[in-house]
Amino acid sequence: MPVDLKPPVAEDLHPIAGLRIGVTEAGVRKAQRKDLTVFLLEEGASVAGVFTQNRFCAAPVQVCREHLASGHPVRAMVVNTGNANAGTGADGLVRARATCIALARLLEVSPEQVLPFSTGVIMEPLPNDRIAAALPAALADAQPAHWARAAEGIMTTDTVPKASSVRTTIGGVPVHATGISKGAGMIRPNMATMLGFLATDACIAPELLQPLVRELADASFNRITIDGDTSTNDSFVLVATHKAGNASITSLDSPEGQALKAALMQVAQTLAQAIVRDGEGATKFITVRVEGGRTEAECRQVAYAIAHSPLVKTAFYASDPNLGRILAAVGYAGIDDLDQGTIDLFLDDVHVAVNGGRNPAYREEDGQRVMKQSEITVRVALGRGSAVQTVWTCDFSHDYVTINADYRS
Amino acid sequence: MPVDLKPPVAEDLHPIAGLRIGVTEAGVRKAQRKDLTVFLLEEGASVAGVFTQNRFCAAPVQVCREHLASGHPVRAMVVNTGNANAGTGADGLVRARATCIALARLLEVSPEQVLPFSTGVIMEPLPNDRIAAALPAALADAQPAHWARAAEGIMTTDTVPKASSVRTTIGGVPVHATGISKGAGMIRPNMATMLGFLATDACIAPELLQPLVRELADASFNRITIDGDTSTNDSFVLVATHKAGNASITSLDSPEGQALKAALMQVAQTLAQAIVRDGEGATKFITVRVEGGRTEAECRQVAYAIAHSPLVKTAFYASDPNLGRILAAVGYAGIDDLDQGTIDLFLDDVHVAVNGGRNPAYREEDGQRVMKQSEITVRVALGRGSAVQTVWTCDFSHDYVTINADYRS
Numbered sequence: 124m125p126v127d128l129k130p131p132v133a134e135d136l137h138p139i140a141g142l143r144i145g146v147t148e149a150g151v152r153k154a155q156r157k158d159l160t161v162f163l164l165e166e167g168a169s170v171a172g173v174f175t176q177n178r179f180c181a182a183p184v185q186v187c188r189e190h191l192a193s194g195h196p197v198r199a200m201v202v203n204t205g206n207a208n209a210g211t212g213a214d215g216l217v218r219a220r221a222t223c224i225a226l227a228r229l230l231e232v233s234p235e236q237v238l239p240f241s242t243g244v245i246m247e248p249l250p251n252d253r254i255a256a257a258l259p260a261a262l263a264d265a266q267p268a269h270w271a272r273a274a275e276g277i278m279t280t281d282t283v284p285k286a287s288s289v290r291t292t293i294g295g296v297p298v299h300a301t302g303i304s305k306g307a308g309m310i311r312p313n314m315a316t317m318l319g320f321l322a323t324d325a326c327i328a329p330e331l332l333q334p335l336v337r338e339l340a341d342a343s344f345n346r347i348t349i350d351g352d353t354s355t356n357d358s359f360v361l362v363a364t365h366k367a368g369n370a371s372i373t374s375l376d377s378p379e380g381q382a383l384k385a386a387l388m389q390v391a392q393t394l395a396q397a398i399v400r401d402g403e404g405a406t407k408f409i410t411v412r413v414e415g416g417r418t419e420a421e422c423r424q425v426a427y428a429i430a431h432s433p434l435v436k437t438a439f440y441a442s443d444p445n446l447g448r449i450l451a452a453v454g455y456a457g458i459d460d461l462d463q464g465t466i467d468l469f470l471d472d473v474h475v476a477v478n479g480g481r482n483p484a485y486r487e488e489d490g491q492r493v494m495k496q497s498e499i500t501v502r503v504a505l506g507r508g509s510a511v512q513t514v515w516t517c518d519f520s521h522d523y524v525t526i527n528a529d530y531r532s
Numbered sequence: 533m534p535v536d537l538k539p540p541v542a543e544d545l546h547p548i549a550g551l552r553i554g555v556t557e558a559g560v561r562k563a564q565r566k567d568l569t570v571f572l573l574e575e576g577a578s579v580a581g582v583f584t585q586n587r588f589c590a591a592p593v594q595v596c597r598e599h600l601a602s603g604h605p606v607r608a609m610v611v612n613t614g615n616a617n618a619g620t621g622a623d624g625l626v627r628a629r630a631t632c633i634a635l636a637r638l639l640e641v642s643p644e645q646v647l648p649f650s651t652g653v654i655m656e657p658l659p660n661d662r663i664a665a666a667l668p669a670a671l672a673d674a675q676p677a678h679w680a681r682a683a684e685g686i687m688t689t690d691t692v693p694k695a696s697s698v699r700t701t702i703g704g705v706p707v708h709a710t711g712i713s714k715g716a717g718m719i720r721p722n723m724a725t726m727l728g729f730l731a732t733d734a735c736i737a738p739e740l741l742q743p744l745v746r747e748l749a750d751a752s753f754n755r756i757t758i759d760g761d762t763s764t765n766d767s768f769v770l771v772a773t774h775k776a777g778n779a780s781i782t783s784l785d786s787p788e789g790q791a792l793k794a795a796l797m798q799v800a801q802t803l804a805q806a807i808v809r810d811g812e813g814a815t816k817f818i819t820v821r822v823e824g825g826r827t828e829a830e831c832r833q834v835a836y837a838i839a840h841s842p843l844v845k846t847a848f849y850a851s852d853p854n855l856g857r858i859l860a861a862v863g864y865a866g867i868d869d870l871d872q873g874t875i876d877l878f879l880d881d882v883h884v885a886v887n888g889g890r891n892p893a894y895r896e897e898d899g900q901r902v903m904k905q906s907e908i909t910v911r912v913a914l915g916r917g918s919a920v921q922t923v924w925t926c927d928f929s930h931d932y933v934t935i936n937a938d939y940r941s
Contacts, residue, residue, distance in 0.1 A: 178870040179863025212889020245856020353864035441937030447654020454588025455762035461587040480621020528850030
């Protein structure tokens, strides 16, 4: 039951010149399921990525980092669902590399030019033979217009495929950005999410891609949480095919750089929020904005304490304005010198608490009205500085328990 | 559905000489419910306590700290359920103090000699008039043998009253310790829990009580978690009535000090574990033991990451050995230089993962067998030191969501 989220319409997703996508069924975990996706990049494309900070990072994440660091230009990315190839030790690395070797052979490139991505169950051996056997079918399927198909191909517990696309003009030239994402559980990305792919045809100096992908991740995928569980496989990749014909962007701070960043940010935030809207069992989309902090870090601490509290999340599920639970989470967020006497709490436009206590003008029915909405903004004013941070999350429902109790069955 | 937890038998709870307990119905939130408990201490008793580190600490917690710091000997403690008097600002302090004044007047002591405790809904005004009106009935009820009644009197979402009692011999003299606790949700005590009361008739130098209560809390209430939400009202209090007649203990490291500490620790750990066994919706009691860490702090970080993960907790609920989720939690616990290649995982006696990967000898049916038990030990060996820490928690079930979505209705 995704919150205000519709499947993408294939025609709304702009193809990115220089990039083709193929999807097929490899039978990784279940038969007759689109579970293998390849992205094929023409020569000249640039790729940058950010990956999970989980110390149990998956084998494909380790291989991605190695291959990006090798400096070989990336020519293909291969994504399987059904198996995360995480918690698989040295054998997992061998299997992730075998997938790259198989695809590299078909494309006549070197294995370092292939990036592997996996998502699914942890601590099971990757069936890389079945993946290798299905690669020719994926290549045969490859088309620039296959973004919607790819959004489906990378789904696991997602109920809706997630894609977003914008068209903008840079220096009078049309430039496009299209991206897809997946994920509905084990979502509290730390550097990136499991999984986001974003491509643009913009011409841009390749060395700008890495700072750009980090900045995009930090304001999108790194600001969402569903259950506070940081995945072993989080990956967010930005591809620039440089085919749009705009004068190449050489600074992110130039007007052209800003225009491109704004376009990409719009897609990245839409994709990140789509993950929350489709969070496991989600019935509400909740924006937590913490302002008046001394630092952005302490604003984030407070925002995540609220966003991770099972008590807060179940109250949202019940549409119950049991808002003291939010104050309790603010209080245990870990700011040692926090003074409760300066804290205000708002639910959308409703002023719930003032100076750490219940606002005398607050009426339960006003809180109730906002709690019944499917989209809610919690605003906490700490009253100790000017820093602001926003985090997006969802509620915690019976279906979350059902989905995660039954995940492997 | 508490896990292996039975209500206490009143006759098993040793009275503590010098301490009487009275319980009555004040109608704080609901009528016809035992919601008001008073502890009356004879002159000469010593009291020490530890309280929540939540910065939104409740008004009664603030008043307890003030009154204990004032140096006046404590003569009474008053506990109400139904209302936490937290997130209530300056008005909450006035109401907490009014309760102390009312009881002090009846007992002809000063208000600083009364400690107030509240538990229940946050951000609602405390109906201190109803509490004051019920105090005479509570006093009329006071008896040394009323520990089981008190365990009932302080319950909120608890399904079972929690009490524990031991009798030991110190220097040839019988000494007793009896305690009660409550709490089933908003449980991740940080310094103490919501609420624990422990009393002994042992003679002990009063200045030893504060270090003793801290040590007891750190190895009992501070090692449990249900939902990771640290309450605004956590309080754990140790009372010594000095009536047993043993030669007064002047050092916790003496044989007599050690004997008393062991007796009190047994009660404190039993009470703390009882809270987890009665955790909201709990169906499993889980011990998380992390060993081989460089420091105790990092062992705790890993243990809490596992114990708070909704994915791990729902897997336990489902008896599903989806144990990669435990590895993922270890990985995101925040140890920056953690090497996954040295980590082993055990489920009771079953060796699940070795050197960060699946143990080739591990069979799913062995994991399944352990997961079906109602009591399970997760053991993580980090392989980087000799520190060890243990945390107790429970699983995450449909009933947790039901209980917390309906709490105020």
